[in-house]
Amino acid sequence: MSDAPTTRRRFIQSSATAAAGATAALNLTAATTAYAAGKGTLKVGLVGCGGRGTGAIQNAMNADDDVQLVALGDLFLDQAQGTLRTVKRNYKDPAKAKKVAKNVNLYYGWDAYKRVIDDVDVVCMATTPHFRPMMLKYAVDQGKHSFVEKPVATDPVHLRAIWDTCQEAKKKNLAVVSGLCWRYHYPKVETMKRVLDGQIGDIVSIETIYNAGTLWHKGRGDKWSDMEYQIRNWLYFTWLSGDHIVEQAIHSLDKMGWALKEKEPARCWGVGGRQVRTDPKYGNVYDHFSLVYEFDNGIRGYHQCRQMSGTASRVRDYIYGTKGIADIFGHRIEGEKPWRYPRRGKKNNMYQTEHDEMFASIRAGKSINNGEYMCKSTMLAIMGRTAAYTGQIIDWKKLWNSKQNLAPPKYELGPLAERPVAMPGRTAFI
Numbered sequence: 001m002s003d004a005p006t007t008r009r010r011f012i013q014s015s016a017t018a019a020a021g022a023t024a025a026l027n028l029t030a031a032t033t034a035y036a037a038g039k040g041t042l043k044v045g046l047v048g049c050g051g052r053g054t055g056a057i058q059n060a061m062n063a064d065d066d067v068q069l070v071a072l073g074d075l076f077l078d079q080a081q082g083t084l085r086t087v088k089r090n091y092k093d094p095a096k097a098k099k100v101a102k103n104v105n106l107y108y109g110w111d112a113y114k115r116v117i118d119d120v121d122v123v124c125m126a127t128t129p130h131f132r133p134m135m136l137k138y139a140v141d142q143g144k145h146s147f148v149e150k151p152v153a154t155d156p157v158h159l160r161a162i163w164d165t166c167q168e169a170k171k172k173n174l175a176v177v178s179g180l181c182w183r184y185h186y187p188k189v190e191t192m193k194r195v196l197d198g199q200i201g202d203i204v205s206i207e208t209i210y211n212a213g214t215l216w217h218k219g220r221g222d223k224w225s226d227m228e229y230q231i232r233n234w235l236y237f238t239w240l241s242g243d244h245i246v247e248q249a250i251h252s253l254d255k256m257g258w259a260l261k262e263k264e265p266a267r268c269w270g271v272g273g274r275q276v277r278t279d280p281k282y283g284n285v286y287d288h289f290s291l292v293y294e295f296d297n298g299i300r301g302y303h304q305c306r307q308m309s310g311t312a313s314r315v316r317d318y319i320y321g322t323k324g325i326a327d328i329f330g331h332r333i334e335g336e337k338p339w340r341y342p343r344r345g346k347k348n349n350m351y352q353t354e355h356d357e358m359f360a361s362i363r364a365g366k367s368i369n370n371g372e373y374m375c376k377s378t379m380l381a382i383m384g385r386t387a388a389y390t391g392q393i394i395d396w397k398k399l400w401n402s403k404q405n406l407a408p409p410k411y412e413l414g415p416l417a418e419r420p421v422a423m424p425g426r427t428a429f430i
């Protein structure tokens with residue numbers, strides 16, 4: 001797979017006295033070997049200092065008593081500085097302050113991810129999804145544990161690459177914990193456990209819905225190149241986000257995979273388009289999809305998702321069986337053996353739990369690896385997008401071997417043409 005070319009290394013120290021570009025060696029205490037198990041400070045860092053990353057790194061810092069933030073990296077310095085400000089504000093209490101290194105290394109530029117990974121034992125990855133495969137590969141090559149936000153790729157070529165990396169991580173006993181957070185939400189875990197134990201009989205069909213409103217758009221800065229404009233507005237460019245079915249509705253498709261024990265669908269067909277979000281500022285993504293996934297055992301999975309303001313929001317997943325129906329978001333089962341998650345049942349912050357479990361697994365020397373489901377759920381979403389974009393019936397095996405690679409010709413903050421909006425019947429399956 002392609003990797004980002006190394007550009008001039010950019011580094012600054014976070015202390016008030018350090019000048020930009022100050023001697024990097026002073027502050028670099030690179031963790032060059034994998035942290036295996038047991039006690040000792042775990043150094044953590046973040047690549048991708050946006051909204052989710054800023055939350056994820058604090059989840060990591062709260063997950064274990066002996067964790068220290070040592071590095072933050074982003075393509076853009078303003079983003080890394082913003083995360084540092086937030087973290088410092090939230091950790092200024094003396095009891096917590098030791099969790100932030102005196103000088104947190106701030107990196108920016110295309111190779112910031114490598115510098116962060118070099119510095120840490122555990123890295124949180126929350127950049128724009130396109131970059132996940134190259135970043136996880138570097139982390140696993142360096143023997144580092146990773147928390148990996150969803151989705152994990154935006155095309156089949158990079159999905160295959162990250163699949164291989166996850167296998168490699170397993171061999172090295174490195175944690176790869178996925179940001180498909182509902183798998184760490186206790187009420188949903190309990191509901192799904194009952195589905196998997198047969199409480200609704202044999203599964204006949206699955207309905208997943210992610211109908212929501214629109215998200216942010218950052219406009220265009222005067223000095224931004226095309227590449228910067230697209231990355232700062234990454235939701236609207238398929239090469240960066242995968243489209244909203246991959247970036248957002250993956251949470252619902254992940255429930256389909258979960259209920260069917262990651263069984264792959266044989267084929268998928270459906271429709272999608274761009275009905276409301278037609279302004280050129282919305283790049284080349286669609287605003288709705290509706291798909292059918294057909295499995296060889298006769299099960300069908302139905303999925304619809306929408307991002308349109310002024311429409312009814314509805315995010316629900318239902319699993320229909322021969323003896324009952326599971327309402328995954330309602331945490332209940334109706335049918336021969338009705339059940340609902342107790343009102344006083346244990347509640348949890350799933351974002352925190354995924355980090356708690358990751359750090360506990362690292363300490364125990366039995367690192368969690370969510371690689372299989374995070375890759376397959378990403379592929380389910382890419383499959384739906386491909387069916388809608390092409391208007392064809394998409395075969396899982398052919399898609400898995402597809403040569404579609406959405407990477408740009410080069411990673412550089414310069415000119416970058418926007419790809420056209422896909423047209424069913426005209427856009428080819430590659």
Ligand SMILES: NC(=O)c1ccc[n+]([C@@H]2O[C@H](COP(=O)([O-])OP(=O)(O)OC[C@H]3O[C@@H](n4cnc5c(N)ncnc54)[C@H](O)[C@@H]3O)[C@@H](O)[C@H]2O)c1
Nearest residue numbers: 048049050051052053074075079126127128129149150179
């Ligand atoms: N699990 C969840 O519930 C959940 C919620 C929100 C977001 N997410 C996921 O988290 C990821 C980030 O989403 P966000 O909302 O925080 O976006 P964001 O735009 O706020 O942050 C992304 C950050 O990545 C940086 N970045 C982009 N390319 C980079 C590169 N090559 N190297 C270094 N930094 C780079 C951007 O500059 C930006 O600061 C996405 O994959 C998104 O799907 C997950």
